[in-house]
Amino acid sequence: MPSPSLSSIPGAPKFADPSEAFALRQDEQDVLRHARELFTIPRSPANGHQDAIYLTGNSLGAMPKSVRPAIEQELADWERLGVEAHMHGKNPWVPYHEACREPASRLVGALPSEVVLMNSLTVNLHLLMVSFYRPTTERFKIVIEDTAFPSDSYAVQSQAAFYGFDASAAIIRLKPREGETALRTDDILASIDREGPSLALVLLGAVNYLTGQWFDMPRITAHARSKGIIVGWDLAHAAGNVPLSLHDWNVDFAAWCSYKYLNSGPGAVAGAFVHERHGGGGARGGGAIDSPDYLHRFAGWWGNDPAARFKMGPDFAAAPGADGWQISNPPIFSLAPVRVSLGIFDRFGMPTLRAKSLALTGYLEWLLTRHDPDNPTASSRFTILTPRDPAQRGCQLSIAVQGCGREMLSKLHARGVICDFREPNVVRAAPVPLYTSFHDVWRFAQALRSCC
Numbered sequence: 001m002p003s004p005s006l007s008s009i010p011g012a013p014k015f016a017d018p019s020e021a022f023a024l025r026q027d028e029q030d031v032l033r034h035a036r037e038l039f040t041i042p043r044s045p046a047n048g049h050q051d052a053i054y055l056t057g058n059s060l061g062a063m064p065k066s067v068r069p070a071i072e073q074e075l076a077d078w079e080r081l082g083v084e085a086h087m088h089g090k091n092p093w094v095p096y097h098e099a100c101r102e103p104a105s106r107l108v109g110a111l112p113s114e115v116v117l118m119n120s121l122t123v124n125l126h127l128l129m130v131s132f133y134r135p136t137t138e139r140f141k142i143v144i145e146d147t148a149f150p151s152d153s154y155a156v157q158s159q160a161a162f163y164g165f166d167a168s169a170a171i172i173r174l175k176p177r178e179g180e181t182a183l184r185t186d187d188i189l190a191s192i193d194r195e196g197p198s199l200a201l202v203l204l205g206a207v208n209y210l211t212g213q214w215f216d217m218p219r220i221t222a223h224a225r226s227k228g229i230i231v232g233w234d235l236a237h238a239a240g241n242v243p244l245s246l247h248d249w250n251v252d253f254a255a256w257c258s259y260k261y262l263n264s265g266p267g268a269v270a271g272a273f274v275h276e277r278h279g280g281g282g283a284r285g286g287g288a289i290d291s292p293d294y295l296h297r298f299a300g301w302w303g304n305d306p307a308a309r310f311k312m313g314p315d316f317a318a319a320p321g322a323d324g325w326q327i328s329n330p331p332i333f334s335l336a337p338v339r340v341s342l343g344i345f346d347r348f349g350m351p352t353l354r355a356k357s358l359a360l361t362g363y364l365e366w367l368l369t370r371h372d373p374d375n376p377t378a379s380s381r382f383t384i385l386t387p388r389d390p391a392q393r394g395c396q397l398s399i400a401v402q403g404c405g406r407e408m409l410s411k412l413h414a415r416g417v418i419c420d421f422r423e424p425n426v427v428r429a430a431p432v433p434l435y436t437s438f439h440d441v442w443r444f445a446q447a448l449r450s451c452c
């Protein structure tokens with residue numbers, strides 16, 4: 001987990017050769033080189049309808065080729081069996097989400113009973129806050145990053161307002177020091193200490209969407225919990241990007257979407273984690289209704305104990321574990337790609353993906369920042385906003401480009417690059433290890449250096 005120096009990461013690569021031949025050689029030696037064949041990469045008219053240099057896997061992951069047959073299978077079962085596909089389809093729909101349980105638990109470092117695939121990300125954040133944000137007049141504040149994704153910001157503000165608190169007093173926004181772009185862990189802990197007993201919840205994006213900073217999750221979680229504060233993590237940019245151990249880190253709850261690094265398609269079914277200490281289940285969901293252990297939740301039939309679900313009785317008894325937070329039966333056509341995608345992550349495993357990711361992102365950083373005798377000012381145009389310590393980031397680099405604005409995006413596009421731009425001059429590039437080659441990274445660096 002986040003540790004202070006590059007040298008502490010085994011095998012952290014060093015680069016010295018800026019040639020195209022070097023990039024091609026790295027691809028030949030890449031143990032993941034065949035993983036790309038599992039995906040369809042969008043084509044770009046700018047490079048003769050070859051694969052684009054697709055660097056927006058942090059926004060919408062590329063499509064696995066096996067997604068189409070997986071959805072077609074469910075369409076075929078609907079055609080062939082109608083309602084009976086719930087029990088008798090090739091992949092019966094009633095227990096369909098259970099097929100995602102084990103691979104999802106490996107992905108986020110959880111027990112299988114601690115994870116469930118349901119809803120979408122912001123919806124899950126709200127549903128989990130129903131249970132885990134229970135403000136009192138003394139303890140009601142929520143800590144987020146100042147640059148939190150807007151949806152998270154709206155979600156916590158509306159939760160505080162829902163309980164009658166003034167959002168501007170209830171939401172504590174963590175800002176980096178003057179002139180810095182990343183938050184320092186010590187400063188985060190100090191803010192938690194400063195607010196102390198008024199804090200109800202710490203809810204951070206594990207990897208910040210804008211800067212790409214990966215927070216020290218175990219340290220922040222342990223520190224906040226030692227003060228009686230609930231800790232939730234938004235894993236939108238972390239799940240499938242960095243290795244996670246939610247159970248061992250004692251995280252209270254977490255949620256993530258499946259369409260970014262998890263390549264499950266637009267609006268795909270999202271994930272949720274609830275630590276086993278909260279997942280008791282039963283009619284009181286963790287305690288008697290008048291006891292402090294009582295776990296508030298918004299209930300629906302899919303969260304009911306499966307043994308009783310189809311008895312259609314009027315009273316709810318939560319299924320044990322994260323399953324007990326489900327409300328509705330899931331959209332099978334949106335869950336089919338998640339199942340495919342989690343299978344791909346399981347096949348390669350996060351350690352292998354992380355090892356390539358460190359190399360690929362380190363290579364991109366080096367190509368952009370190296371001194372080039374033929375173009376000595378080029379590297380001074382780039383400021384990497386993402387922490388330079390690989391242990392504090394995933395695959396994304398956020399790069400501020402001096403003297404360039406939005407026009408940069410169309411120039412990159414004309415060179416076959418699909419990446420993301422944030423005002424005023426920031427390019428976000430995510431060379432995801434499953435389907436990005438060293439040659440892609442090399443060509444992107446060439447394009448960025450030459451486009452302004």
Ligand SMILES: *Cc1c(COP(=O)(O)O)cnc(C)c1O
Binds near residue numbers: 122123149151205234
């Ligand atoms: C992408 C993203 C979201 C999007 O939320 P949806 O509910 O899936 O639309 C929310 N929060 C963060 C941090 C994100 O990166």
